[in-house]
Amino acid sequence: MDGNEELKEKLLDHSMTREELLLEHTHTFIAEYSYKTGQLEIYPEDGHFVDFDRKSLDTDFEHAFYKTVFKRDLPLYQQLIDFSGVTHSVQRDANIRLYVVPHIYEWFRISVLYYIDEDGERDRIVLAFTNAEKELEAVHELKSLVTVDSLTQLPNINTFSMQTWELLKNHPEREYAIVRMDIRKFRLLNEFYGTSEGDNVLRFLGVKLQECMDSEELYTYCHLTSDIFAVCMSSDMESICRVIDSIQTSMNHYPVNFEMVMSFGIYIITEKDKQERIPVVTMVDRAAIAQRVKNNYMNKIAVFDDKIAEKEYAEQNVIMExxxxxxxxxxxxxxxxxxxxxxxxxxxxxxxxxxxxxxxxxxxxxxxxxxxxxxxxxxxxxxxxxxxxxxxxxxxxxxxxxxxxxxxxxxxxxxxxxxxxxxxxxxxxxxxxxxxxxxxxxxxxxxxxxxxxxxxxxxxxxxxxxxxxxxxxxxxxxxxxxxxxxxxxxxxxxxxxxxxxxxxxxxxxxxxxxxxxxxxxxxxxxxxxxxxxxxxxxxxxxxxxxxxxxxxxxxxxxxxxxxxxxxxx
Missing domain, CATH: 3.20.20.450 (EAL domain)
Known part of the structure; x- marks a missing residue:
């Protein structure tokens, strides 16, 4: 059942108050007109998003919204509210464009419920207007929260994993590497200058990462957590070093009295990784292991190799036993x-x-x-x-x-x-x-x-x-x-x-x-x-x-x- 069907069902269910409906459909307003009393109710009173002809409401309720409807959609709207010959309560709906302000229109989902009394006479009509574009914006916002890091606006680890596997699948002839990077002693920067300044540093790094990657071909990147970022790019060490140098140079110019020393771990993706579909997060972890094992103050770049792999395997066996x-x-x-x-x-x-x-x-x-x-x-x-x-x-x-x-x-x-x-x-x-x-x-x-x-x-x-x-x-x-x-x-x-x-x-x-x-x-x-x-x-x-x-x-x-x-x- 889609959202529109659900709304119609709830409108027919008189046990549910209009207020409860509006809580669930925040981009919806309802117009209810009684033919017997001539009374119109709008719920919420100031929550509608269109300008309709209030003067014609008492005499010709069905046409009160005509001037609000986009001209090309008028025939569809007329069909929607045409209940001539209706002998029992019915419901209809359609997607129609309405003007929200002069010269600007948005898509609305309109559900119309027409009620007939026991004598077959018109009783009341209910129109539910739902701004579909507002709902779509909410969906996009939710999707963004799921796929994008809110601080840096870079893809998060889930999106990075999906995009990286897509990259590996579409270009099997190329060799790729995962480059994991972080800022040494970032915790101290937060302590000295506060987390607000720390967040500014991460945003700055996110921007510089995007800028330096624009010169590369076929890549993915993300912000994982805290000061940790990752890139999937060509395994050519010359290209990797060019990116690393660019990022480090940019961080050296950040206007704060703190030594921005970056640390980089590199994991070369193997054919076996592709065949077994090793999780991207595992590859990032291996790059992190290389950083932990080989990085020191003089050596900022560490590559995961067979010796590290053997050591990792041995350590894991020890931990398991x-x-x-x-x-x-x-x-x-x-x-x-x-x-x-x-x-x-x-x-x-x-x-x-x-x-x-x-x-x-x-x-x-x-x-x-x-x-x-x-x-x-x-x-x-x-x-x-x-x-x-x-x-x-x-x-x-x-x-x-x-x-x-x-x-x-x-x-x-x-x-x-x-x-x-x-x-x-x-x-x-x-x-x-x-x-x-x-x-x-x-x-x-x-x-x-x-x-x-x-x-x-x-x-x-x-x-x-x-x-x-x-x-x-x-x-x-x-x-x-x-x-x-x-x-x-x-x-x-x-x-x-x-x-x-x-x-x-x-x-x-x-x-x-x-x-x-x-x-x-x-x-x-x-x-x-x-x-x-x-x-x-x-x-x-x-x-x-x-x-x-x-x-x-x-x-x-x-x-x-x-x-x-x-x-x-």
Whole structure:
């Protein structure tokens, strides 16, 4: 049923008020004339859109609208209202042009309902005028909302996807690429100048994108969201670079004191993509992956390649399997002993996670820890490891085995959880583990974010008799400042950052100074990564005592660690 039929049906339904009808048909007005009372009603009173002859309404209602009707449509209008010989109530409709103002006419859909009383006499007539052009404008506006980005007036992602596939279909002989672009640190621009200015920047970029693409042949483009835009164009790198240079040059001239550095990711569309109809949004995502993997301040353009594809596939496999791996205890503790270089005895260990897959074997932490850090799953791993360490120490104590302190890593994502101390205490108390057997390692890079919050957490851990280690001391740029502000118990120095050798006097001086400083502050030092006797000898001469490294022990399963401890005893 079309809109006109629906309106007629509702007009015949006297249970529906005229006001309700008008709410649904905002571009409609109704004229109702009673032949018995001679009374005319217009609904709404000032809502009609045409100028009719009010003087003739009382005597000749059917002809009152004649001067409003476009002359060529008068015969159709006369047929519409001609009810001579009508013996029962009927309805008719037609599309007729009416003058809305002098010399300007618009199409109206006119529905006429003619009512006859029980005696067969004329009772009343109802004309419903619906401005079809106004409705058409509303349809166009709605269509625009669905297909066009309201801020930049560029096509949105749905339109872009449709137009891009049409482009690929119509020109199969050509090779195309998706170019995804955004503005680096756009969030800061919004913070400095406000979102209104940020919107102006996006409109400006939208205009410049259209201007530079006008010189190209066969392309599509869109505004995806926020500061992200995308283009599908020839995969010729010369053309792509020309567009990129044009956009970057335009943004450099935007009148605001903010460095408009653009970032570009490129994905070359393959024949396989076309055959399998890979979603355009997936291609845009791959261009984004290239940006994430390869972009840096000096390199603004990144192309998605086979290596990135392999890495993306591997990462996705890790993500798909991580929850099942955690639920089925595929993550295991490996312990790397900490050794007193003077006595050669084990004084403690660090708990390291290893993923032992049922079919793939041991998966290196390098292949999954960065992914977990990126998606937040590392928080789950941290507390899984803490609980496993607590179980392990509890078992040692119950069997009367020698228990040495074990350090557990806390990732940055966990450090800022408001529940972290409560969760730690709950886990440790559940297994009644003495607090001096648990140590927490926090990487030095975490101290550069929020020292006030971290200091509060570390003080709370120390008040509960846990020792805190600053891991990778010296690897960042805030080590000394963090050491001044934060209370730590142990510094862990990776020898890779200070390569100890007979000929490296600068590194030796720095390490000797750090050792002396730690001694004066009452801090212990653990040097990790020790691999040669020469390194160990030099470290001992400098006053370092505790070391970790392949010279002494590699990370090992719990059972092997227990055997080593027994043998040492």
């Amino acid at each position: 991580m929850n099942n791996a955690l639920g089925s205890d595929q993550f295991h503790i490996y312990l790397q002993p900490k050794v007193d270089m003077i006595t050669g005895r084990i004084v403690g260990s660090e708990a390291l996670v290893r993923w032992i897959h049922p079919t793939k074997g041991v998966i290196s932490p390098v292949d999954f820890v960065p992914i977990f850090e990126g998606n937040g799953f590392i928080s789950e791993i941290d507390f899984y490891m803490l609980e496993q360490v607590c179980k392990m120490i509890r078992r040692w104590l119950d069997k009367g085995l020698e228990a040495k302190p074990v350090s557990v890593n806390l990732s940055r994502s966990n450090l800022y959880s408001p529940r972290i101390l409560n969760d730690i205490m709950t886990c440790v108390e559940r297994y009644s583990v003495p607090h001096d057997l648990i140590e927490f390692e926090i990487t030095e890079s975490a101290f550069a974010v929020d020292n006030i919050h971290l200091n509060q957490l570390m003080e709370q851990l120390q008040k509960n008799h846990f020792r805190v280690l600053m891991d990778d001391f010296g690897s960042g740029y805030s080590s000394l400042n963090a050491l001044r502000e934060l209370s730590v118990d142990i510094l862990k120095i990776d020898i890779k950052f200070l390569p100890v050798s007979q000929n490296d006097k600068r590194a030796d001086i720095i390490l000797r100074s750090v050792t002396q400083m730690a001694d004066q502050l009452g801090l212990e030092i653990v040097v990790e990564g020790v691999e040669t006797e020469a390194q160990a000898d030099l470290l001992k001469k400098m006053g370092c005592r505790i070391a970790q490294g392949f010279l002494y022990y590699r990370p090992m399963p719990i059972e092997e660690y227990e055997r080593v401890l027994k043998k040492q005893k």
